Amino acid sequence: MSDAPSGVRVRLWDGPVRLVHWSLVGLTGFSWWASEDHLDWHQWSGYAVVALVLFRIYWGFAGSGAARFSSFVRGPGTTLAYLKTVSSRVPSTTPGHNPLGALSIVAILLVLLVQVGTGLFAVDIDAYQGGPLSDRVSFDLGRQIAEIHELSFRALQALVVLHVGAVLFYLVWKRTDLIRPMITGQRLLPSDPGLGRAPWWRLALGVAVAGAIAWALSKGLRF
């Protein structure tokens, strides 16, 4: 990837976006592994995912330029128009998520919400282990919620495969490396998109609120 096209080095992904992204990658894998015999760890991992997802949604409204939903979520018309161009073998220059990638992000965030939401109420087959809010539901309902929890994980797996597949497609077919920017935060673009930056206090506020909600949920809302 040492082709050096002319362009500007842009600070595309801010630290919070990258940290949330890779933390979710790690925790999703970990939660999957821990779901079999380490449900204690699975729960702790889930609380971290709650905090990360809530923060990411907040950051989608309060974060820096490319992190904002308003900067990448597009209507069906724009998305279809983009879809028609996607197979052309030219590098992608969207400053952030393209309209298709936006669907991927929104879908993954929604499924993650279903995932942690059901996890809070799910009850294990032995009845011994359950989410922190599982005492609000019957054994029977808790078991049904646990089945949805498994089902939505299948959906999450499918979305992850699609997401990784798309990134590889961009890398191989379009020769656009989307992975490195998600690590370094920097990307070479034809022109500076003039992305805004969020002040630090917004970050602090989001971390505090998301963390507090996740903590309260982990306590089963019992204080």
Add this chain to the structure above:
Amino acid sequence: MTTLMSKGATLAVALGIGTAITAGGAFAHNDSMPKGKMTPAAHAAHMRHENFEKLGAAFKAVIDETKKSDPDKALVQKSTKTMTTLATALPTWFPRGSGVEARAKSEAKANIWTDAAGFSAAASASQVQVSKLNQAAISGNMDAVRAQIRATGGSCKGCHDKYRQEKKS
């Protein structure tokens, strides 16, 4: 920009509803006892399912209660008594031929019958733990009940890991 955003939001909501509908299929799993005539083996398989539901519900009632700062001791004692009765009867819930051949959704593995000695030992181990839980509840010491919950759950899992195959609806 605003209209585009709201279109995106509508799309997101539609996606969410789609997920929820798909997930709703999971509820098909919970079948109640069928009406009409059944073979004794099929009847046993369905009864077993209902009994395990009762056992799980009773254990969950104990766990939920002990999470409270002021547990209802009478409810805990009632639930552990139910658990003891069910755990004692548990080995009789598995007449030969009452596996998947009797009820397609049965999660009973064939080794329950091919490894009858091992299954019997696992069931006995569970009875011992449930009995200890019941004794703790009778003593009225809720910390003792809390301490015995893990071992009891472990004995359920011990049997499930070996003699149960999880089935999707």
